[in-house]
Amino acid sequence: MDTVSLRQPTLSPSDQRPVGGLPSKLGPRSPRRTALASSRPRVRTDRQLAKGLGWFSIGLGLGELVAPRQVCRAIGVDDHPAVMRALGLRELAAGVGILSQPAQPAWLWSRVAGDAMDLALLAAAFMTAERDRVNVAVATAAVAGITALDVYASRQTGMHVRSQPGHLRGDGSVRVEKSIAINRPPEDCYRMWHDFEALPRFMQHLESVRVTAPGRWRWVARAPAGMSVEWDAELTNEQPGELLAWRSVEGSEIENSGAVRFLRDRTGRGTIVHVTMQYKPPAGALGAAVAKLFGEEPEIQVREDLRRFKRLVETGELPTIDGQPSGRRPAWYALSGGSNR
Amino acid sequence: MRATCWHGAGDVRVEHVPDPRILNPRDCIVQITSTAICGSDLHLYDGYVPTMIEGDILGHEFMGEVVETGRAVQNLKIGDRVVVPFPIACGACFFCERGEFSLCENSNPNARMAEKMWGHSPCGIFGYSHLTGGYAGGQAEYARVPFADIGPIRIESDLPDEKVLFLSDIFPTGWMAAEACAIRPGDTIAVWGCGPVGLFAMRSAYMLGAGRVIGIDRFPERLRIARENCGAETIDYQETDVLEGLAEMTGGRGPDACIDAVGMEAEGHGIVGAYDRVKQALRMQTERPTALREAIIACRNGGTVSIPGVYGGFADKMPIGSIMNRALTIRTGQTHVQRYMRPLLDRIQAGQIDPSFPITHRLSLDDAPQGYRMFRDKQDECVKVVLKP
Numbered sequence: 001m002d003t004v005s006l007r008q009p010t011l012s013p014s015d016q017r018p019v020g021g022l023p024s025k026l027g028p029r030s031p032r033r034t035a036l037a038s039s040r041p042r043v044r045t046d047r048q049l050a051k052g053l054g055w056f057s058i059g060l061g062l063g064e065l066v067a068p069r070q071v072c073r074a075i076g077v078d079d080h081p082a083v084m085r086a087l088g089l090r091e092l093a094a095g096v097g098i099l100s101q102p103a104q105p106a107w108l109w110s111r112v113a114g115d116a117m118d119l120a121l122l123a124a125a126f127m128t129a130e131r132d133r134v135n136v137a138v139a140t141a142a143v144a145g146i147t148a149l150d151v152y153a154s155r156q157t158g159m160h161v162r163s164q165p166g167h168l169r170g171d172g173s174v175r176v177e178k179s180i181a182i183n184r185p186p187e188d189c190y191r192m193w194h195d196f197e198a199l200p201r202f203m204q205h206l207e208s209v210r211v212t213a214p215g216r217w218r219w220v221a222r223a224p225a226g227m228s229v230e231w232d233a234e235l236t237n238e239q240p241g242e243l244l245a246w247r248s249v250e251g252s253e254i255e256n257s258g259a260v261r262f263l264r265d266r267t268g269r270g271t272i273v274h275v276t277m278q279y280k281p282p283a284g285a286l287g288a289a290v291a292k293l294f295g296e297e298p299e300i301q302v303r304e305d306l307r308r309f310k311r312l313v314e315t316g317e318l319p320t321i322d323g324q325p326s327g328r329r330p331a332w333y334a335l336s337g338g339s340n341r
Numbered sequence: 342m343r344a345t346c347w348h349g350a351g352d353v354r355v356e357h358v359p360d361p362r363i364l365n366p367r368d369c370i371v372q373i374t375s376t377a378i379c380g381s382d383l384h385l386y387d388g389y390v391p392t393m394i395e396g397d398i399l400g401h402e403f404m405g406e407v408v409e410t411g412r413a414v415q416n417l418k419i420g421d422r423v424v425v426p427f428p429i430a431c432g433a434c435f436f437c438e439r440g441e442f443s444l445c446e447n448s449n450p451n452a453r454m455a456e457k458m459w460g461h462s463p464c465g466i467f468g469y470s471h472l473t474g475g476y477a478g479g480q481a482e483y484a485r486v487p488f489a490d491i492g493p494i495r496i497e498s499d500l501p502d503e504k505v506l507f508l509s510d511i512f513p514t515g516w517m518a519a520e521a522c523a524i525r526p527g528d529t530i531a532v533w534g535c536g537p538v539g540l541f542a543m544r545s546a547y548m549l550g551a552g553r554v555i556g557i558d559r560f561p562e563r564l565r566i567a568r569e570n571c572g573a574e575t576i577d578y579q580e581t582d583v584l585e586g587l588a589e590m591t592g593g594r595g596p597d598a599c600i601d602a603v604g605m606e607a608e609g610h611g612i613v614g615a616y617d618r619v620k621q622a623l624r625m626q627t628e629r630p631t632a633l634r635e636a637i638i639a640c641r642n643g644g645t646v647s648i649p650g651v652y653g654g655f656a657d658k659m660p661i662g663s664i665m666n667r668a669l670t671i672r673t674g675q676t677h678v679q680r681y682m683r684p685l686l687d688r689i690q691a692g693q694i695d696p697s698f699p700i701t702h703r704l705s706l707d708d709a710p711q712g713y714r715m716f717r718d719k720q721d722e723c724v725k726v727v728l729k730p
Contacts, residue, residue, distance in 0.1 A: 327346025
């Protein structure tokens, strides 16, 4: 089959010259491999700490549920078995939550909230206690120590979550990284991607991309509620057949940048296309809308964009059933919109 | 146009729907002259295949005349007589280049849905649920055929429809199932299911050098066709225990290869059968793999179990221990029809086989609902129904 282009290519020889200046953010040639977060040593220890706290919660919760009076006596508070059982249930819930979702910081933070409640109750007990102040004091110290551990574990877990692709990072930006195998040489894939005005054919959230000056494009993206967002972008690096990198210009509504690498696959005939994109939604209402602009799961959005790109490169068209006939549809069908995304 | 539409379990209706139109440059439109009901259509009819939506047009075995072509279709012209393969394949991806057309990466618009179910997506298929793309099928007057430059095969001779229609699915399916057995001359092949696919598998096995073919079923007319048209020996599983019967016939060793041409709605017997039925009815199991389990256990050590029978999800209690400890080979897949159409057409034209032998009923398209019921219930000795629009 002849080489198919996304549209009529309009490259001029001058566009082929690498743009000088800024180096690619990706650094050396081989793609930066994102290690699975859970395999890094620090994450493993933190995960173990979280699980340990989970089991501690379960153990303590069971104790409070099953032997509330003994627990009251041990920590030196007045005999309130009903309250102690309720606290036990809370502990159990937190423990089950942590053990089933050890990577989810919310459960660990719920332990911190529980600790704060416990400290408050213990403080009240200390004020009113006459005989068992030592027990209360010891219990308070223990809870304070556990609280410190809980806070540490919560923060660590939250940090690990944020460092994963597709999530909001500490500085408010989102990073996505995806690759796909295409059965055409890198040069073909590069040529098609370089035709930026045709990007909306496979990048679903884009409405249009227009050349405004050599090396400069105006991107318009669809936003919810009929809004649209625009920015200017410039090419920061191009190595024909290998790499394209772009970046929104200073002062753009949404800071974003991206790079796509075209790597020859092991057969020598095909390509692995590797994309990294990051964007920083602006603050405020526009920010919230923009966060949804790229979909709730940017990873999936990019994966599907790449699948469409692959199909355009390999076959020249996108498979569809939009517009085909069918028999009478059920009542709910009209609400589902197009069945083919 | 009129089209056979799915409206729930046990409910197919012939409705008036819009004609199909060209949606992509590599499409063509075929006016359908003959189409058939497949055994796998019965899984849709019985409501066991998920992601069906009321109104979906059924049918994936069809042929006819090209009446319109997209602007990128060079190999076909209006008036050409074609048989259309049931898998839709682009011809350019990693799998199509290897001849594995049913694994095409580019023809399923719902690839993401299929990935969630199966890990990766196979090709799109006509009329077989939205998991495989939701394409409108060919039990209708017209059909849109994507990638028309890759799929349809032109029939130049004046062979009647009935002699070439089954190139669309069941003949290549039976052939690929037999080929998968890696038959050495004189081998013994056992085939579960004497329906159309099983019958073609038996014929193909002999053509590929098998010495002995054994067909297993319980319906007298199907066993008779297996004996008389396919030259097979038969086991009626209501009369004879299959495992014992096969052991007797092979000196205790078991057949060299076993073909499961039954699939997910196997008839169970005994306690295991009841277990499968109950779990499937409660949708706690998606399959009833009775025949498959038997085929695995019966197969000789080191033999091959070839599975053309359609399955969709997860089956309980698979004898993986039998497979592993006895070094069985499992070969399966949706048929790479495009790969087999030309060589099998040559065999038909050379007179080696008349593929119309399984046809028992010829109905008008309007009688499709009766056709489905009759085929499912095996009424009137029904083996294969062909519909004429």
